[in-house]
Amino acid sequence: MPDFIDCPCAGGTLDRLIQPAVPIVLAEGTIHGYPLAARVRERFSLGGQKPDMSGIYRFLKVMEERGLVASSWDLAHRGPARRRYAITPDGLRCLAQWVETLQRYRDGINDLLGAARIAVKKQAETAEAPRS
Template identity: 45%
Template sequence: MIDIKKCPCMGINLDKLIQPAILTLLSAAELHGYIIVQKLQETCILQGKRPDPSGVYRCLRLMEQRGLVTAVWNVSDPGPARRLYTITDIGLECLRNWIHTLENYHRSLGNFLVSAKNAICSRD
């Protein structure tokens, strides 16, 4: 039997939106990876849950390989050197595409919710 708390219906798959969330953060400012992890926790996508830092860094590396972000070592700040991430023009284009795609999903989900509610009401 399924554990309902681990069911996708509980929103556990919203972390799949990490890439557009990172791009959104970087569209506002250059950030260190650690700050990105902290700010992601504050986004509504993760509902206050701390993201897996290693997963975020994997995503950042992949995004860098794809040309969506660039990273440079920041050695001017006190303490250990840290990578400073910046969104690229391709990353901004990708974010625009995410916005368009998510707007379409939003409309489709709205239609689906109306149908699902009607189906439940007809059973009552």
């Protein structure tokens, strides 16, 4: 029997869908990087898989380069300076676009899931049918 651990059918490539989680958390208010990443990991996962912390930071950097997030150094606390992130008006518009995109994804996934269930059921019925 084949091992499907590294197969796309195991869901390992779905982590890109976690990207809207960053603007969702940022829409709730300004936050430091580590707590933001921790909140994303706590609240959002796909198939039980938690997003990679370094991936969240990379995505924050990309979002900032695109003008969707603004960051500033917080020097008010003792210890090293920490970055605070906030969503921008363009970031909120991007989040609204994510709503549309995720709706289309969900509709497409529902269609795929329905067709896959029918195909599996037909194959199971064919395998169970008595042969003459």
